[in-house]
Amino acid sequence: MLDSMFQSTTIPVLEQVMRFSQARHNVLAGNIANLDTPGYKSQDLSPEKFAQRLKAAIVARDEFSSTPKEPLEAGDASSASEQRVQFAAANPLSDVADGLDDILYHDESTGSLEKQVSAIAKNQMQHNLAVSVLSSQFRLLQAAISERA
Amino acid sequence: MFSSLDVSTSALVAQRVRLNAIAGNLANMSTTHNEAGEAEPYQARFTVFEADSSLPGGAPGVKVSSVGVSDAEPRWKYDPGHPDAMKEGPHQGYVAYPNIDMTTEFVDALEATRAYEANIGVIEVTKSLAAQTLKIVA
Numbered sequence: 001m002l003d004s005m006f007q008s009t010t011i012p013v014l015e016q017v018m019r020f021s022q023a024r025h026n027v028l029a030g031n032i033a034n035l036d037t038p039g040y041k042s043q044d045l046s047p048e049k050f051a052q053r054l055k056a057a058i059v060a061r062d063e064f065s066s067t068p069k070e071p072l073e074a075g076d077a078s079s080a081s082e083q084r085v086q087f088a089a090a091n092p093l094s095d096v097a098d099g100l101d102d103i104l105y106h107d108e109s110t111g112s113l114e115k116q117v118s119a120i121a122k123n124q125m126q127h128n129l130a131v132s133v134l135s136s137q138f139r140l141l142q143a144a145i146s147e148r149a
Numbered sequence: 150m151f152s153s154l155d156v157s158t159s160a161l162v163a164q165r166v167r168l169n170a171i172a173g174n175l176a177n178m179s180t181t182h183n184e185a186g187e188a189e190p191y192q193a194r195f196t197v198f199e200a201d202s203s204l205p206g207g208a209p210g211v212k213v214s215s216v217g218v219s220d221a222e223p224r225w226k227y228d229p230g231h232p233d234a235m236k237e238g239p240h241q242g243y244v245a246y247p248n249i250d251m252t253t254e255f256v257d258a259l260e261a262t263r264a265y266e267a268n269i270g271v272i273e274v275t276k277s278l279a280a281q282t283l284k285i286v287a
Contacts, residue, residue, distance in 0.1 A: 114161040121272070122151045125279045132286040 009141070013058060014134040020050050021127040027104065028120045035113060041106045042116065047126075152206030153275050159210030160268040163198055166213045168261045170194045171254050178249050181233050188233045190223040191247040224248045 006012060024045040031042040173194055180191040199214040223245035228234055231244045 112162055114158050114165070118154045118158040118161075118272070121276060122154055125151060125276070128280070128283055129286075132283045136286050 005141075007061070009137055011134065011137055013054065014130045014137070016054055016057075017130040018127060018134070020045070020047075021123050021130065024123050025120065025127075028116055028123065031116050032113070032120075035116075043104055043106055044119065045104055151279075152204065153208065154272060155204045156206060156208050156210045157268045157272045157275070159201060159204065159212060161265060163196075163211045163213050164261045164265045164268070166216070167196045167198075168258060168265075170196050170216060171258045171261065174249050174254050175251065175258075178247060178251065180247060181244065188245075190245040191249075193219045193221065193247065193249050195219055221248045 024047070027043050027045055031044075034040045034042075177191040181188060183189040183191070195217050196213050197215045197217055198211050200209040201212040202209045204210045224247065225240055225243040226246055227242055228244045229242040233244050234242050235245070
């Protein structure tokens with residue numbers, strides 16, 4: 001029940017954005033740590049490709065949730081859990097941030113400190129944005145549950 | 150708003166290249182041999198900047214279009230016993246030293262430093278603007 005309550009909000013999308021920005025922060029911090037390593041090529045996660053995959057996953061999720069499903073029978077426990085497993089497996093948003101390996105690329109410019117630092121600053125701004133919108137979404141849900149603004 | 154960070158970062162990179170060129174000039178103020186070991190005085194390097202409109206966000210950034218070598222006349226110093234002294238010609242007995250003026254290079258280094266700090270100030274303003282914007286949501 002909680003799954004379907006959250007699926008209709010933006011909470012899963014923002015969760016994927018937060019996981020991506022955390023993973024990207026780790027990659028960029030590794031670049032700064034290796035600035036003096038000879039032969040090191042700096043790496044990055046591509047935010048454009050991540051945005052495309054997230055968009056495709058959102059479209060897929062909306063198509064899935066808009067197709068009509070059969071109502072659950074009260075005494076039929078096995079089919080209820082089957083449906084829940086099917087729903088979780090078909091939810092495309094859950095594995096957007098899992099397979100981040102294929103958008104990891106080697107940035108050909110050899111580690112300029114200013115570029116790494118500014119990429120970290122932009123990543124941090126995106127992370128803060130996702131966190132702020134996520135917490136306001138939770139506050140909305142809480143207002144709906146407690147029936148108090 | 151995130152893309153204005155790219156414009157300031159391009160300026161940081163360009164000023165750092167300029168500072169490197171100035172540091173090279175000051176380090177080689179008395180260099181009379183080039184990298185191959187031949188007797189040739191060091192010529193001062195200077196950077197040429199050009200506006201770069203390929204960045205997103207509307208405002209043009211800056212990029213280093215070339216690092217040029219100046220063709221100023223060397224500074225002649227009379228020293229007939231020096232192994233690099235000219236053997237014949239109008240400068241016989243003179244050694245050719247690089248024509249690098251320490252005061253000019255230092256003032257250029259100051260200017261590059263202040264430009265670097267100014268761009269960092271702009272980055273701080275951009276970051277605080279983004280933080281203020283998020284306060285609308287939170």
